[in-house]
Amino acid sequence: MQYMLLIQHGDTPTPRDPEAWARLSDADKQAIVADYQALNQTEGVTPGRYMQEPAMATTVRVKDGQTLTTDGPFVEMKEALGGYLFYEAPDLDAAIELAARIPAARLGGAVEIRPLVEGY
Protein backbone atom coordinates (compact mmCIF):
# COMPACT_ATOMS: atom_id res chain seq x y z
CA MET A 1 0.00 0.00 0.00
CA GLN A 2 1.09 3.55 -0.75
CA TYR A 3 0.34 6.13 1.91
CA MET A 4 0.85 9.86 2.14
CA LEU A 5 1.42 11.11 5.67
CA LEU A 6 0.33 14.71 6.12
CA ILE A 7 2.10 16.26 9.07
CA GLN A 8 -0.13 18.82 10.76
CA HIS A 9 2.62 20.78 12.51
CA GLY A 10 0.34 23.69 13.27
CA ASP A 11 2.21 25.85 15.73
CA THR A 12 4.32 23.07 17.21
CA PRO A 13 7.95 24.19 17.47
CA THR A 14 10.14 23.73 14.37
CA PRO A 15 13.44 25.36 13.39
CA ARG A 16 11.44 27.56 10.97
CA ASP A 17 9.98 29.33 14.00
CA PRO A 18 13.16 30.37 15.86
CA GLU A 19 11.31 31.78 18.87
CA ALA A 20 9.34 28.63 19.64
CA TRP A 21 12.33 26.47 18.73
CA ALA A 22 14.50 28.36 21.23
CA ARG A 23 12.11 27.45 24.06
CA LEU A 24 12.93 23.75 23.66
CA SER A 25 15.77 22.17 25.61
CA ASP A 26 18.86 21.14 23.66
CA ALA A 27 18.03 17.49 24.31
CA ASP A 28 14.53 17.94 22.86
CA LYS A 29 15.87 19.73 19.78
CA GLN A 30 18.42 17.01 19.15
CA ALA A 31 15.81 14.30 19.62
CA ILE A 32 13.43 15.95 17.13
CA VAL A 33 16.13 16.37 14.48
CA ALA A 34 17.36 12.81 15.03
CA ASP A 35 13.80 11.43 14.85
CA TYR A 36 13.10 13.13 11.51
CA GLN A 37 16.41 11.89 10.14
CA ALA A 38 15.60 8.35 11.25
CA LEU A 39 12.16 8.59 9.63
CA ASN A 40 13.62 9.75 6.35
CA GLN A 41 16.00 6.83 6.36
CA THR A 42 13.31 4.27 7.12
CA GLU A 43 12.77 1.74 4.36
CA GLY A 44 9.69 2.58 2.34
CA VAL A 45 9.76 6.29 3.22
CA THR A 46 10.07 8.94 0.51
CA PRO A 47 10.68 12.21 2.37
CA GLY A 48 8.72 15.29 1.39
CA ARG A 49 10.26 18.69 0.59
CA TYR A 50 10.64 21.32 3.30
CA MET A 51 7.71 23.69 3.45
CA GLN A 52 7.70 27.27 4.69
CA GLU A 53 5.63 27.79 7.83
CA PRO A 54 1.78 27.96 7.65
CA ALA A 55 1.79 31.75 8.11
CA MET A 56 3.38 31.99 4.66
CA ALA A 57 0.42 30.20 3.09
CA THR A 58 -2.13 31.78 0.75
CA THR A 59 -5.52 30.15 0.31
CA VAL A 60 -7.49 30.48 -2.91
CA ARG A 61 -11.19 29.84 -3.46
CA VAL A 62 -13.33 30.55 -6.49
CA LYS A 63 -16.91 31.63 -5.93
CA ASP A 64 -19.24 32.63 -8.77
CA GLY A 65 -16.23 33.00 -11.02
CA GLN A 66 -14.48 35.33 -8.56
CA THR A 67 -11.12 34.34 -7.19
CA LEU A 68 -11.01 34.88 -3.44
CA THR A 69 -7.54 34.98 -2.01
CA THR A 70 -6.95 34.95 1.72
CA ASP A 71 -3.87 35.08 3.86
CA GLY A 72 -2.99 31.93 5.80
CA PRO A 73 -3.73 28.23 5.58
CA PHE A 74 -7.11 26.67 4.72
CA VAL A 75 -7.60 25.40 8.28
CA GLU A 76 -6.80 27.17 11.55
CA MET A 77 -3.15 28.10 11.93
CA LYS A 78 -2.68 25.73 14.82
CA GLU A 79 -3.71 22.71 12.80
CA ALA A 80 -2.14 23.65 9.47
CA LEU A 81 -0.16 21.30 7.26
CA GLY A 82 3.56 21.63 7.88
CA GLY A 83 5.11 18.73 6.02
CA TYR A 84 4.44 15.42 4.34
CA LEU A 85 6.10 12.18 3.36
CA PHE A 86 5.24 9.12 1.34
CA TYR A 87 5.34 5.63 2.76
CA GLU A 88 5.18 2.28 1.04
CA ALA A 89 3.92 -0.09 3.75
CA PRO A 90 2.30 -3.50 4.01
CA ASP A 91 -0.79 -2.19 5.81
CA LEU A 92 -2.36 0.57 7.87
CA ASP A 93 -0.89 -0.68 11.15
CA ALA A 94 2.61 -0.15 9.77
CA ALA A 95 1.66 3.37 8.64
CA ILE A 96 0.17 4.13 12.08
CA GLU A 97 3.41 3.04 13.73
CA LEU A 98 5.45 5.29 11.46
CA ALA A 99 3.05 8.19 12.06
CA ALA A 100 3.47 7.76 15.83
CA ARG A 101 7.24 8.23 15.39
CA ILE A 102 6.84 11.66 13.76
CA PRO A 103 7.78 14.25 16.41
CA ALA A 104 4.94 16.65 15.49
CA ALA A 105 2.47 13.96 16.63
CA ARG A 106 3.75 14.17 20.23
CA LEU A 107 4.32 17.95 20.23
CA GLY A 108 0.66 18.90 19.96
CA GLY A 109 0.30 18.42 16.20
CA ALA A 110 -1.15 15.43 14.38
CA VAL A 111 -0.44 13.19 11.43
CA GLU A 112 -3.10 12.33 8.87
CA ILE A 113 -2.61 9.10 6.94
CA ARG A 114 -4.06 9.09 3.42
CA PRO A 115 -3.94 5.97 1.28
CA LEU A 116 -2.99 6.86 -2.29
CA VAL A 117 -4.91 5.67 -5.31
CA GLU A 118 -2.90 2.97 -7.00
CA GLY A 119 -2.01 3.04 -10.67
CA TYR A 120 -2.06 6.80 -11.24
Add this chain to the structure above:
Amino acid sequence: MSLEQSFREHWGRVLAALIGLLGDFELAEEAAQEAFAIAAERWPRDGAPANPAAWLIATARNRAINRIRRDRTLVAKTRLLAAELVPEAAMGADSSDPETEIPDERLELMFTCCHPALSLEAQVALTLRTLGGLSTEEIARAFLIPEPTMAQRLVRAKRKIRTAGVPFRVPAGHLLSDRLAAVTAVIYLVFNRGYSGRVDLAAEAIRLGRALAELMPDEPEVHGLLALMLLHHSRHRARFAGGELVLLSEQDSSLWDAAGIAEGRAVLERSLALRGRGPYVLQAAIASLHASPAGERDWAQIAALYAELARLTGSPVVELNWAIAVGEAEGPAAGLARLEQIPLEDLHYLHAARAEMLRRLGRRSAARRAYDRALELVHEPAERRLLERRRDELTDVAAGR
Protein backbone atom coordinates in the same frame (compact mmCIF):
# COMPACT_ATOMS: atom_id res chain seq x y z
CA MET B 1 -31.17 -27.32 15.19
CA SER B 2 -33.27 -25.28 12.78
CA LEU B 3 -31.78 -24.10 9.53
CA GLU B 4 -31.86 -20.49 10.72
CA GLN B 5 -30.10 -21.36 13.99
CA SER B 6 -27.54 -23.35 12.09
CA PHE B 7 -26.87 -20.39 9.80
CA ARG B 8 -26.45 -17.98 12.72
CA GLU B 9 -24.09 -20.50 14.29
CA HIS B 10 -21.86 -20.75 11.23
CA TRP B 11 -22.09 -17.31 9.65
CA GLY B 12 -19.16 -15.67 11.50
CA ARG B 13 -16.86 -18.62 11.04
CA VAL B 14 -17.69 -19.03 7.35
CA LEU B 15 -17.39 -15.32 6.60
CA ALA B 16 -14.08 -14.99 8.48
CA ALA B 17 -12.59 -17.88 6.51
CA LEU B 18 -13.76 -16.35 3.24
CA ILE B 19 -12.41 -12.90 4.06
CA GLY B 20 -9.08 -14.49 4.97
CA LEU B 21 -9.09 -16.30 1.67
CA LEU B 22 -10.39 -13.56 -0.58
CA GLY B 23 -9.04 -10.47 1.16
CA ASP B 24 -12.26 -8.63 0.36
CA PHE B 25 -15.28 -8.13 2.60
CA GLU B 26 -17.83 -7.52 -0.16
CA LEU B 27 -16.82 -10.48 -2.27
CA ALA B 28 -16.69 -12.73 0.81
CA GLU B 29 -20.12 -11.61 1.98
CA GLU B 30 -21.68 -12.16 -1.44
CA ALA B 31 -20.12 -15.61 -1.76
CA ALA B 32 -21.23 -16.56 1.76
CA GLN B 33 -24.77 -15.41 1.06
CA GLU B 34 -24.84 -17.50 -2.10
CA ALA B 35 -23.61 -20.57 -0.23
CA PHE B 36 -26.20 -20.14 2.51
CA ALA B 37 -28.91 -19.78 -0.12
CA ILE B 38 -27.82 -23.02 -1.79
CA ALA B 39 -27.79 -24.74 1.61
CA ALA B 40 -31.31 -23.49 2.36
CA GLU B 41 -32.46 -25.17 -0.82
CA ARG B 42 -30.50 -28.43 -0.55
CA TRP B 43 -30.17 -29.30 3.12
CA PRO B 44 -33.86 -29.80 3.81
CA ARG B 45 -34.04 -32.05 0.73
CA ASP B 46 -30.75 -33.99 0.93
CA GLY B 47 -29.93 -33.63 4.63
CA ALA B 48 -27.27 -31.40 6.15
CA PRO B 49 -23.63 -32.37 5.50
CA ALA B 50 -21.54 -33.88 8.29
CA ASN B 51 -19.52 -30.70 8.59
CA PRO B 52 -21.79 -27.79 7.68
CA ALA B 53 -19.14 -25.06 8.11
CA ALA B 54 -16.69 -26.83 5.81
CA TRP B 55 -19.42 -27.38 3.24
CA LEU B 56 -20.46 -23.74 3.35
CA ILE B 57 -16.90 -22.46 3.07
CA ALA B 58 -16.07 -24.80 0.19
CA THR B 59 -19.27 -23.90 -1.66
CA ALA B 60 -18.75 -20.18 -1.16
CA ARG B 61 -15.11 -20.53 -2.16
CA ASN B 62 -16.05 -22.25 -5.42
CA ARG B 63 -18.58 -19.53 -6.22
CA ALA B 64 -15.96 -16.89 -5.52
CA ILE B 65 -13.34 -18.61 -7.68
CA ASN B 66 -15.77 -18.69 -10.56
CA ARG B 67 -16.51 -15.01 -10.11
CA ILE B 68 -12.83 -14.15 -9.92
CA ARG B 69 -12.11 -16.08 -13.08
CA ARG B 70 -14.71 -14.00 -14.82
CA ASP B 71 -13.27 -10.83 -13.37
CA ARG B 72 -9.52 -11.04 -13.89
CA THR B 73 -8.75 -7.75 -12.15
CA LEU B 74 -9.46 -9.33 -8.79
CA VAL B 75 -7.09 -12.23 -9.34
CA ALA B 76 -3.94 -10.51 -8.20
CA LYS B 77 -5.51 -9.58 -4.90
CA THR B 78 -6.48 -12.97 -3.61
CA ARG B 79 -4.79 -16.01 -2.23
CA LEU B 80 -6.92 -18.06 -4.59
CA LEU B 81 -4.61 -17.73 -7.57
CA ALA B 82 -3.45 -21.31 -7.43
CA ALA B 83 -6.56 -22.68 -5.81
CA GLU B 84 -8.50 -25.50 -7.34
CA LEU B 85 -12.21 -26.04 -7.25
CA VAL B 86 -13.26 -28.61 -4.68
CA PRO B 87 -15.56 -31.31 -6.05
CA GLU B 88 -18.94 -30.81 -4.44
CA ALA B 89 -19.16 -34.45 -3.37
CA ALA B 90 -16.09 -34.02 -1.19
CA MET B 91 -17.32 -30.91 0.58
CA GLY B 92 -17.42 -31.41 4.30
CA ALA B 93 -18.52 -35.01 3.77
CA ASP B 94 -15.70 -37.29 4.71
CA SER B 95 -13.01 -35.21 6.42
CA SER B 96 -12.46 -36.89 9.77
CA ASP B 97 -11.08 -33.87 11.64
CA PRO B 98 -12.39 -30.91 9.71
CA GLU B 99 -11.72 -28.38 12.47
CA THR B 100 -8.00 -28.53 11.83
CA GLU B 101 -8.42 -28.17 8.09
CA ILE B 102 -10.15 -24.83 8.01
CA PRO B 103 -8.36 -22.29 10.15
CA ASP B 104 -10.73 -20.38 12.44
CA GLU B 105 -10.18 -16.76 11.48
CA ARG B 106 -12.93 -15.16 13.55
CA LEU B 107 -10.32 -13.59 15.80
CA GLU B 108 -8.64 -11.87 12.86
CA LEU B 109 -12.07 -10.67 11.81
CA MET B 110 -12.83 -9.28 15.28
CA PHE B 111 -9.63 -7.27 15.34
CA THR B 112 -10.28 -5.96 11.84
CA CYS B 113 -13.84 -4.92 12.66
CA CYS B 114 -12.71 -3.20 15.88
CA HIS B 115 -9.72 -1.42 14.34
CA PRO B 116 -9.30 2.10 15.76
CA ALA B 117 -9.15 3.55 12.24
CA LEU B 118 -12.93 2.92 12.13
CA SER B 119 -15.42 4.98 14.12
CA LEU B 120 -16.87 3.27 17.19
CA GLU B 121 -20.34 3.19 15.56
CA ALA B 122 -18.85 1.48 12.52
CA GLN B 123 -16.92 -0.99 14.69
CA VAL B 124 -20.10 -2.00 16.48
CA ALA B 125 -22.20 -2.30 13.33
CA LEU B 126 -19.56 -4.24 11.45
CA THR B 127 -19.00 -6.66 14.34
CA LEU B 128 -22.72 -7.39 14.58
CA ARG B 129 -23.02 -7.82 10.81
CA THR B 130 -19.95 -9.97 10.14
CA LEU B 131 -19.51 -11.97 13.36
CA GLY B 132 -23.04 -11.90 14.71
CA GLY B 133 -24.70 -12.44 11.34
CA LEU B 134 -27.36 -9.82 12.13
CA SER B 135 -29.01 -8.27 9.10
CA THR B 136 -28.53 -4.59 8.36
CA GLU B 137 -32.19 -4.09 9.20
CA GLU B 138 -31.81 -5.75 12.62
CA ILE B 139 -28.77 -3.64 13.47
CA ALA B 140 -30.53 -0.46 12.34
CA ARG B 141 -33.53 -1.32 14.52
CA ALA B 142 -31.37 -2.06 17.56
CA PHE B 143 -29.67 1.34 17.30
CA LEU B 144 -32.81 3.27 16.29
CA ILE B 145 -31.26 4.39 13.03
CA PRO B 146 -32.92 4.34 9.58
CA GLU B 147 -31.89 1.25 7.63
CA PRO B 148 -30.36 3.17 4.68
CA THR B 149 -28.15 5.10 7.12
CA MET B 150 -26.95 1.88 8.68
CA ALA B 151 -26.38 0.30 5.25
CA GLN B 152 -24.30 3.31 4.26
CA ARG B 153 -22.29 3.10 7.47
CA LEU B 154 -21.47 -0.55 6.77
CA VAL B 155 -20.52 0.09 3.15
CA ARG B 156 -18.29 2.97 4.15
CA ALA B 157 -16.55 0.92 6.85
CA LYS B 158 -15.88 -1.96 4.47
CA ARG B 159 -14.57 0.47 1.88
CA LYS B 160 -12.22 2.03 4.41
CA ILE B 161 -10.87 -1.39 5.43
CA ARG B 162 -10.08 -2.17 1.81
CA THR B 163 -8.86 1.26 0.71
CA ALA B 164 -6.82 2.23 3.75
CA GLY B 165 -5.26 -1.22 4.15
CA VAL B 166 -6.66 -2.15 7.58
CA PRO B 167 -4.94 -5.50 8.18
CA PHE B 168 -6.78 -8.80 8.65
CA ARG B 169 -4.77 -10.27 11.49
CA VAL B 170 -4.32 -10.53 15.22
CA PRO B 171 -2.08 -7.58 16.18
CA ALA B 172 1.52 -8.10 17.23
CA GLY B 173 2.40 -8.23 20.92
CA HIS B 174 3.09 -4.54 21.52
CA LEU B 175 -0.26 -3.56 19.98
CA LEU B 176 -2.29 -6.42 21.37
CA SER B 177 -3.44 -5.05 24.72
CA ASP B 178 -4.71 -1.74 23.25
CA ARG B 179 -6.41 -3.46 20.37
CA LEU B 180 -7.93 -6.14 22.57
CA ALA B 181 -9.33 -3.39 24.78
CA ALA B 182 -11.10 -2.03 21.68
CA VAL B 183 -12.61 -5.45 20.92
CA THR B 184 -13.86 -5.98 24.48
CA ALA B 185 -15.21 -2.41 24.58
CA VAL B 186 -17.29 -3.07 21.44
CA ILE B 187 -18.70 -6.30 22.86
CA TYR B 188 -19.53 -4.67 26.19
CA LEU B 189 -21.16 -1.74 24.40
CA VAL B 190 -23.34 -4.19 22.49
CA PHE B 191 -24.22 -5.88 25.79
CA ASN B 192 -25.17 -2.62 27.47
CA ARG B 193 -27.29 -1.66 24.50
CA GLY B 194 -29.05 -4.66 25.88
CA TYR B 195 -32.59 -5.55 26.22
CA SER B 196 -34.52 -3.05 24.15
CA GLY B 197 -36.13 -3.83 20.85
CA ARG B 198 -36.78 -7.12 19.16
CA VAL B 199 -33.13 -7.96 18.77
CA ASP B 200 -31.67 -9.41 21.95
CA LEU B 201 -28.31 -7.70 21.86
CA ALA B 202 -27.36 -8.91 25.34
CA ALA B 203 -27.52 -12.52 24.21
CA GLU B 204 -25.65 -11.57 21.04
CA ALA B 205 -22.89 -9.92 23.09
CA ILE B 206 -22.59 -13.03 25.26
CA ARG B 207 -22.26 -15.13 22.11
CA LEU B 208 -19.44 -12.87 20.90
CA GLY B 209 -17.86 -12.95 24.35
CA ARG B 210 -17.94 -16.74 24.38
CA ALA B 211 -16.30 -16.89 20.96
CA LEU B 212 -13.59 -14.47 22.06
CA ALA B 213 -12.91 -16.44 25.25
CA GLU B 214 -12.67 -19.63 23.22
CA LEU B 215 -10.23 -17.99 20.79
CA MET B 216 -8.08 -16.24 23.43
CA PRO B 217 -8.16 -18.72 26.32
CA ASP B 218 -5.17 -17.16 28.10
CA GLU B 219 -6.42 -13.55 28.30
CA PRO B 220 -7.87 -12.89 31.77
CA GLU B 221 -9.79 -9.75 30.73
CA VAL B 222 -11.59 -11.70 28.01
CA HIS B 223 -12.86 -14.18 30.61
CA GLY B 224 -13.57 -11.27 32.95
CA LEU B 225 -15.79 -9.66 30.33
CA LEU B 226 -17.67 -12.90 29.67
CA ALA B 227 -18.14 -13.51 33.41
CA LEU B 228 -19.39 -9.95 33.91
CA MET B 229 -21.97 -10.28 31.13
CA LEU B 230 -23.14 -13.71 32.29
CA LEU B 231 -23.56 -12.53 35.88
CA HIS B 232 -25.44 -9.37 34.91
CA HIS B 233 -27.60 -11.20 32.44
CA SER B 234 -28.54 -13.89 34.94
CA ARG B 235 -30.29 -11.23 37.04
CA HIS B 236 -32.12 -9.51 34.20
CA ARG B 237 -35.50 -11.14 34.81
CA ALA B 238 -35.56 -9.73 38.35
CA ARG B 239 -34.68 -6.18 37.28
CA PHE B 240 -38.22 -5.35 36.28
CA ALA B 241 -41.55 -6.20 37.88
CA GLY B 242 -44.56 -5.30 35.74
CA GLY B 243 -42.52 -2.78 33.76
CA GLU B 244 -41.17 -1.13 36.92
CA LEU B 245 -37.47 -1.05 37.82
CA VAL B 246 -36.60 -3.02 40.96
CA LEU B 247 -33.65 -2.02 43.16
CA LEU B 248 -31.04 -4.72 43.66
CA SER B 249 -31.78 -4.84 47.39
CA GLU B 250 -35.44 -5.60 46.65
CA GLN B 251 -35.01 -8.06 43.78
CA ASP B 252 -36.65 -11.46 44.03
CA SER B 253 -33.62 -13.71 43.87
CA SER B 254 -35.78 -16.70 42.90
CA LEU B 255 -36.07 -15.02 39.49
CA TRP B 256 -32.32 -15.12 39.02
CA ASP B 257 -30.93 -17.64 36.56
CA ALA B 258 -28.93 -19.95 38.86
CA ALA B 259 -27.22 -21.76 35.99
CA GLY B 260 -26.12 -18.42 34.51
CA ILE B 261 -24.70 -17.30 37.85
CA ALA B 262 -22.86 -20.60 38.28
CA GLU B 263 -21.39 -20.34 34.79
CA GLY B 264 -20.43 -16.69 35.34
CA ARG B 265 -18.65 -17.60 38.57
CA ALA B 266 -16.80 -20.48 36.90
CA VAL B 267 -15.59 -18.13 34.15
CA LEU B 268 -14.59 -15.59 36.81
CA GLU B 269 -12.56 -18.31 38.56
CA ARG B 270 -10.75 -18.93 35.30
CA SER B 271 -9.87 -15.24 34.91
CA LEU B 272 -8.64 -15.05 38.51
CA ALA B 273 -6.55 -18.19 37.98
CA LEU B 274 -4.93 -16.36 35.07
CA ARG B 275 -4.01 -13.63 37.57
CA GLY B 276 -6.51 -11.22 36.08
CA ARG B 277 -6.87 -7.96 37.98
CA GLY B 278 -8.10 -5.73 35.14
CA PRO B 279 -11.31 -3.68 35.01
CA TYR B 280 -13.53 -6.45 33.62
CA VAL B 281 -12.26 -9.03 36.10
CA LEU B 282 -12.88 -6.62 39.00
CA GLN B 283 -16.36 -5.76 37.75
CA ALA B 284 -17.16 -9.45 37.34
CA ALA B 285 -15.97 -10.12 40.90
CA ILE B 286 -18.27 -7.35 42.11
CA ALA B 287 -21.17 -8.72 40.06
CA SER B 288 -20.54 -12.15 41.56
CA LEU B 289 -20.80 -10.74 45.10
CA HIS B 290 -23.95 -8.85 44.11
CA ALA B 291 -25.47 -12.13 42.96
CA SER B 292 -25.92 -13.28 46.57
CA PRO B 293 -29.28 -12.95 48.36
CA ALA B 294 -29.74 -9.49 49.89
CA GLY B 295 -28.90 -10.36 53.52
CA GLU B 296 -25.71 -12.25 52.63
CA ARG B 297 -24.05 -9.66 50.45
CA ASP B 298 -20.42 -8.97 51.44
CA TRP B 299 -20.42 -5.18 51.16
CA ALA B 300 -16.96 -4.73 52.71
CA GLN B 301 -15.50 -6.89 49.96
CA ILE B 302 -17.55 -5.09 47.30
CA ALA B 303 -16.27 -1.73 48.61
CA ALA B 304 -12.67 -2.97 48.52
CA LEU B 305 -13.09 -4.11 44.90
CA TYR B 306 -14.63 -0.77 43.92
CA ALA B 307 -11.69 1.01 45.57
CA GLU B 308 -9.31 -0.99 43.41
CA LEU B 309 -11.40 -0.37 40.30
CA ALA B 310 -11.49 3.37 41.04
CA ARG B 311 -7.69 3.44 41.33
CA LEU B 312 -7.40 1.57 38.03
CA THR B 313 -9.88 3.61 35.99
CA GLY B 314 -9.97 7.00 37.74
CA SER B 315 -13.66 7.06 36.84
CA PRO B 316 -15.96 9.23 39.02
CA VAL B 317 -18.85 6.84 38.27
CA VAL B 318 -16.83 4.02 39.82
CA GLU B 319 -16.15 6.30 42.82
CA LEU B 320 -19.88 6.81 43.13
CA ASN B 321 -20.42 3.05 43.30
CA TRP B 322 -17.59 2.80 45.79
CA ALA B 323 -19.30 5.39 48.01
CA ILE B 324 -22.57 3.45 47.83
CA ALA B 325 -20.77 0.24 48.84
CA VAL B 326 -19.06 2.08 51.71
CA GLY B 327 -22.49 3.32 52.77
CA GLU B 328 -23.67 -0.28 52.98
CA ALA B 329 -20.52 -1.63 54.63
CA GLU B 330 -19.81 1.14 57.14
CA GLY B 331 -23.12 2.94 57.39
CA PRO B 332 -24.74 5.89 55.59
CA ALA B 333 -22.63 8.59 57.29
CA ALA B 334 -19.40 7.11 55.93
CA GLY B 335 -20.97 6.70 52.50
CA LEU B 336 -22.24 10.27 52.50
CA ALA B 337 -18.82 11.64 53.41
CA ARG B 338 -17.29 9.88 50.44
CA LEU B 339 -20.14 10.94 48.16
CA GLU B 340 -19.59 14.64 48.85
CA GLN B 341 -16.19 14.50 47.11
CA ILE B 342 -17.41 13.18 43.76
CA PRO B 343 -17.60 15.69 40.89
CA LEU B 344 -20.80 14.40 39.28
CA GLU B 345 -23.22 17.23 40.10
CA ASP B 346 -25.24 16.60 36.92
CA LEU B 347 -25.66 12.86 37.27
CA HIS B 348 -28.99 11.79 38.78
CA TYR B 349 -27.45 8.63 40.29
CA LEU B 350 -25.33 10.77 42.60
CA HIS B 351 -28.37 12.59 43.97
CA ALA B 352 -30.39 9.38 44.18
CA ALA B 353 -27.57 7.78 46.21
CA ARG B 354 -27.34 10.85 48.46
CA ALA B 355 -31.10 10.74 48.96
CA GLU B 356 -30.96 7.09 50.03
CA MET B 357 -28.22 7.76 52.56
CA LEU B 358 -29.94 10.87 53.94
CA ARG B 359 -33.15 8.88 54.27
CA ARG B 360 -31.36 6.20 56.23
CA LEU B 361 -29.84 8.87 58.45
CA GLY B 362 -33.38 10.15 59.16
CA ARG B 363 -32.71 13.52 57.48
CA ARG B 364 -36.01 13.49 55.65
CA SER B 365 -36.24 16.99 54.20
CA ALA B 366 -32.66 16.87 52.92
CA ALA B 367 -33.43 13.46 51.41
CA ARG B 368 -36.53 14.88 49.71
CA ARG B 369 -34.49 17.72 48.22
CA ALA B 370 -31.94 15.23 46.91
CA TYR B 371 -34.71 13.15 45.26
CA ASP B 372 -36.10 16.33 43.69
CA ARG B 373 -32.68 17.17 42.28
CA ALA B 374 -32.30 13.62 40.91
CA LEU B 375 -35.75 13.90 39.31
CA GLU B 376 -34.71 17.12 37.55
CA LEU B 377 -31.83 15.22 35.91
CA VAL B 378 -33.28 11.79 35.10
CA HIS B 379 -34.46 10.94 31.57
CA GLU B 380 -35.37 7.26 31.58
CA PRO B 381 -39.10 6.85 32.43
CA ALA B 382 -38.71 3.66 34.53
CA GLU B 383 -35.93 5.27 36.56
CA ARG B 384 -38.05 8.40 37.00
CA ARG B 385 -40.99 6.40 38.36
CA LEU B 386 -38.71 4.55 40.78
CA LEU B 387 -37.31 7.83 42.12
CA GLU B 388 -40.80 9.28 42.47
CA ARG B 389 -41.93 6.21 44.42
CA ARG B 390 -38.96 6.49 46.78
CA ARG B 391 -39.56 10.20 47.35
CA ASP B 392 -43.29 9.77 47.90
CA GLU B 393 -42.74 6.95 50.41
CA LEU B 394 -40.73 9.46 52.39
CA THR B 395 -43.53 12.04 52.23
CA ASP B 396 -46.18 9.48 53.20
CA VAL B 397 -44.27 8.31 56.23
CA ALA B 398 -43.60 11.91 57.26
CA ALA B 399 -47.26 12.85 56.77
CA GLY B 400 -48.42 9.79 58.69
CA ARG B 401 -46.56 10.79 61.81
